[in-house]
Amino acid sequence: MADQRDRLLQGNIRQSESDEGAILDNQVRRLKVVTQALWQIVRDKLDISEEDLIAAVRDLETDQQQGAPTKRCYDCSKENNPKQLKCLYCGGELARLTAFDELG
Numbered sequence: 001m002a003d004q005r006d007r008l009l010q011g012n013i014r015q016s017e018s019d020e021g022a023i024l025d026n027q028v029r030r031l032k033v034v035t036q037a038l039w040q041i042v043r044d045k046l047d048i049s050e051e052d053l054i055a056a057v058r059d060l061e062t063d064q065q066q067g068a069p070t071k072r073c074y075d076c077s078k079e080n081n082p083k084q085l086k087c088l089y090c091g092g093e094l095a096r097l098t099a100f101d102e103l104g
């Protein structure tokens with residue numbers, strides 16, 4: 001009886017993980033389309049090349065590999081991982097580094 005319930009629970013957990021995976025796949029696909037559309041607008045308006053974009057991406061990747069800066073909490077002043085949206089210590093508002101920080 002307990003084994004059967006455990007198997008059902010495991011099945012439900014696997015199903016919800018699968019649903020989350022599908023939702024994330026759709027979100028990533030949508031972000032990719034929006035990013036490509038933004039790139040096309042910026043490229044055409046500013047007359048910049050694909051090589052400029054590739055160089056900028058490489059620069060950002062290098063910065064991230066060397067350790068992203070931390071975000072300071074406005075309330076308690078502690079430093080937090082840049083991926084945090086709220087302070088890990090007090091739940092306070094964190095300084096925003098860029099508009100992309102909220103994407104994680």
Ligand SMILES: [Zn+2]
Nearest residue numbers: 073076087090
């Ligand atoms: Zn804090």
